[in-house]
Amino acid sequence: MARIAGRLRARQAGDWCVLLVGIDHLGRMNDAFGFEVVDQVVEAVAVLLRRHIGADDLIARFSGSKFAILSTGCTGAEAARQRGEAICASIRAARVETSAGRMPVSVTVGGIAAPEIPAKLSGLISGLGEALDIAKRRARGSVHLYQRDRARERQRRANQKTAEEIVRAIWDGRIGLALQPVVETGTRQIGFHEALVRMAPMPNGARRHAGQIVDSAERLGLMGVLDRHILGLATKALRRDAALTLSVNVSPSSIADFDWLRQFGREVGPDIGPRLILELTESVVLHDLSAVRTFVTEARATGARVAIDDFGAGATSFRNLRGLGVDMVKIDGSFIINMMRSSDDRAFVRALIELARQLGLKTVAEWVRSERTAKALQEAGCDYIQGALTGLALPYAGPCGGAVQPEG
Structure with missing residues (x-):
């Protein structure tokens, strides 16, 4: 995430978005099939995500089940939403092969598009996490973009x-x-x-x-x-x-x-x-x-x-x-x-x-x-x-x- 934040500071405002991609139901998969199968799913999703990034984009492992993507040439919230939906559709359609057989996999995406970038890295991480949580609550396999809420910031x-x-x-x-x-x-x-x-x-x-x-x-x-x-x-x-x-x-x-x-x-x-x-x-x-x-x-x-x-x-x-x-x-x-x-x-x-x-x-x-x-x-x-x-x-x-x- 520090690399992504550094890249953001070096770019001009208005032509980027950051997407946080979370793999759905990994906990259940781990209970049913074990760590080895989960690791294979995570690796397969990483390969699929790399197909969606351009030469100037950046992908980083955010946590065990999440990846962060800095996507350039992405102007406005609608473009960011479309990119997130394309990722969800691609993963959903993929055939993820594991040692336990073929696994159906889906992802949910939270994102931030310019000019909503928080001033600090902690704010970026918090905003992405909040957007992903909202998307998961609404529907797995969906996309939600962070929107700044001044009342919520005052409460925090x-x-x-x-x-x-x-x-x-x-x-x-x-x-x-x-x-x-x-x-x-x-x-x-x-x-x-x-x-x-x-x-x-x-x-x-x-x-x-x-x-x-x-x-x-x-x-x-x-x-x-x-x-x-x-x-x-x-x-x-x-x-x-x-x-x-x-x-x-x-x-x-x-x-x-x-x-x-x-x-x-x-x-x-x-x-x-x-x-x-x-x-x-x-x-x-x-x-x-x-x-x-x-x-x-x-x-x-x-x-x-x-x-x-x-x-x-x-x-x-x-x-x-x-x-x-x-x-x-x-x-x-x-x-x-x-x-x-x-x-x-x-x-x-x-x-x-x-x-x-x-x-x-x-x-x-x-x-x-x-x-x-x-x-x-x-x-x-x-x-x-x-x-x-x-x-x-x-x-x-x-x-x-x-x-x-x-x-x-």
Whole structure:
């Protein structure tokens, strides 16, 4: 790609295009026939592509299944599209012979035509990848050309700024814990605290709420590093404060994240495991039941408990809960907040509590805001309540008043 970018800088604007040609379904082909056959297909496609380039054109291997072509004498988007379609038709019509026999092969093409060239190589690569992804989503064997979108570029710059802010806050120790009490429904004694994320603002910066931080981290692929940071803060707090029991949220990406699991195995043992509750959202259970079952087994081996968060919002059956071996369900707050106005929600919550009791699971009701709701939950047999009625999340300062900071 560097050679192609260099050639572009040396050319005049308006008479070129760059095409990114992706071979379709190589993963399936590899599963069915093996690496050797895939290599033969890739080599055959490379030979076919060379037939479509002129003396001044340039072709380069972009990745295992993709080739980039700088095509000169190509003026305008329509000419680029025609060239891409000709490549697709040629590959589709070709007879690709392999050791496993003749293989049907197709390619999909993303392209950039002058004058849409991004100023930097990174922009060129990003634009080509985006165009190819759009083409694949629309139809395999099709062509899509990149079109500059200023609104999308502004959003990407904003994403970069947010990602840098989150990562810098972790490095600077500005992301810490805020603890919200979860109390016994009848006695109002604290059973444990949920550890929520809080980020201290930079000087003259705006404060971000926990939901904003988590939403941004999930959207930008930073939940792994954020989860590991929060786990480290939580285990440090548990060792400092022997009276503390914490629940910690675990995102879907961390369930099978080797780094998170290795950190958990290193930092959580029988000394603090019984005072740690790991909260998994119901959507995680639905996504990969096998991975969750393994996760629960390893977590409980340390004495830690496992809770299903936002329960009732998805479609997890109680049979799955029994098979997973979890200890607790946290009933989704959207049912709790409306239960005194909705007979349907009230009946649903009571049914969840009764079924959980039959399975030996503790229940937590989230978003409890009124004494009336708390009384109804107590009458239904709910074990714990959590919400504005019993206390909002407050920054954790430790048993001696010192702020919990990441170990460095």
